[in-house]
Amino acid sequence: MQIRLRNLKRNYASLHAVDDVSLDIPSNTVYGIIGRSGAGKSTLVRLVSMLEKPDQGEVYYDDRRVDNLSKEELIQERRKIGMIFQNFNLFSSRNAEDNIAYPMEICHMDKAYIKKRTAELLALVGLEGRGNAPISTLSGGQKQRVAIARALAVKPEILFCDEATSALDPQTTRAILSLIKEIQKKMNLTVVMITHQMEVVRDACDRVAVLDSGHIVEEGPVSDIFASPKSDVTKDFLSSLTNVHESIVRWSNDGGHFTLRFRGGATDEPIISTVSARTGAVFNIRAAGVQTVNGEELGVMITDIGPDASIAAEAVKLLSGMGVLVEEAE
Numbered sequence: 520m521q522i523r524l525r526n527l528k529r530n531y532a533s534l535h536a537v538d539d540v541s542l543d544i545p546s547n548t549v550y551g552i553i554g555r556s557g558a559g560k561s562t563l564v565r566l567v568s569m570l571e572k573p574d575q576g577e578v579y580y581d582d583r584r585v586d587n588l589s590k591e592e593l594i595q596e597r598r599k600i601g602m603i604f605q606n607f608n609l610f611s612s613r614n615a616e617d618n619i620a621y622p623m624e625i626c627h628m629d630k631a632y633i634k635k636r637t638a639e640l641l642a643l644v645g646l647e648g649r650g651n652a653p654i655s656t657l658s659g660g661q662k663q664r665v666a667i668a669r670a671l672a673v674k675p676e677i678l679f680c681d682e683a684t685s686a687l688d689p690q691t692t693r694a695i696l697s698l699i700k701e702i703q704k705k706m707n708l709t710v711v712m713i714t715h716q717m718e719v720v721r722d723a724c725d726r727v728a729v730l731d732s733g734h735i736v737e738e739g740p741v742s743d744i745f746a747s748p749k750s751d752v753t754k755d756f757l758s759s760l761t762n763v764h765e766s767i768v769r770w771s772n773d774g775g776h777f778t779l780r781f782r783g784g785a786t787d788e789p790i791i792s793t794v795s796a797r798t799g800a801v802f803n804i805r806a807a808g809v810q811t812v813n814g815e816e817l818g819v820m821i822t823d824i825g826p827d828a829s830i831a832a833e834a835v836k837l838l839s840g841m842g843v844l845v846e847e848a849e
């Protein structure tokens with residue numbers, strides 16, 4: 520199912536938590552929304568999932584407007600939505616199986632069907648045979664698997680994940696993200712992934728929107744955003760990724776006036792040597808690496824360029840002509 524947002528606004532007193540957001544979230548995809556704490560991500564999700572009404576603007580699921588529905592229509596339309604959260608929100612008094620059964624019980628589904636569907640869902644999330652496990656005995660990753668199974672119980676068309684992996688370690692995060700991607704394909708879901716981690720966007724999403732102070736500051740395919748980020752917020756997110764990610768090696772924390780971004784074929788070519796030979800520029804490389812984003816190889820190099828500003832400018836010009844995106848620190 521496709522989701523369209525038109526000029527959405529939500530204020531809390533004088534605070535514009537969501538401020539004129541328009542987005543097209545295609546069907547059958549994993550769509551990321553990234554932003555700092557307080558950017559308005561959760562508020563936006565509450566508007567899109569019809570848990571809260573916008574002060575202005577419209578929400579469409581395919582061609583149906585859903586932000587102004589009556590109570591009965593709302594209940595009907597909400598069945599199309601599954602949600603998972605950072606803190607899992609499971610019932611600790613129920614075991615895994617009974618948590619998954621809960622939304623089906625609410626819909627008064629047949630007992631035998633519930634039993635069969637629960638077993639199917641446990642298998643889908645890799646918890647076959649663990650239905651009797653009390654929630655307190657499960658690890659964080661397993662709890663999130665139960666939450667995913669519960670969210671999918673009544674066959675939604677949209678899955679919202681609000682910081683679903685923020686409480687998990689990196690390895691478990693990767694496992695849960697690949698599970699979500701696999702399920703997305705299997706069930707043709709529209710997955711909306713809310714996060715403050717660029718790793719999540721890189722490892723799971725097809726497209727991403729960057730939210731800052733209630734506004735969308737950038738939107739596009741993930742590999743485009745990684746290869747040529749435009750807003751300062753996006754660059755900040757990417758630089759925190761370069762510092763922590765294992766594929767980028769940093770030799771020195773000093774300097775690094777220029778950030779070079781290489782895309783596709785450019786990662787295979789001796790670009791630095793060529794530029795150095797042609798201009799006489801000297802590169803003092805501070806950090807570099809290649810990462811795979813959505814199946815595409817993207818290179819990043821953080822470097823100083825010498826010996827003087829005019830040669831550096833010439834080198835930058837040549838690099839840009841060769842398809843390398845160059846950002847210069849202030």
Ligand SMILES: Nc1ncnc2c1ncn2[C@@H]1O[C@H](COP(=O)(O)OP(=O)(O)OP(=O)(O)O)[C@@H](O)[C@H]1O
Pocket residue numbers: 531534536554555556557558559560561562563715
């Ligand atoms: N019910 C509310 N009443 C008043 N202010 C609110 C309410 N909900 C959110 N806000 C404010 O709106 C802004 C956006 O909050 P929101 O929870 O959407 O941010 P977020 O991007 O999800 O942040 P985080 O990453 O910390 O979860 C914040 O300044 C928050 O304090």
Ligand SMILES: [Mg+2]
Pocket residue numbers: 560561562
């Ligand atoms: Mg939030």
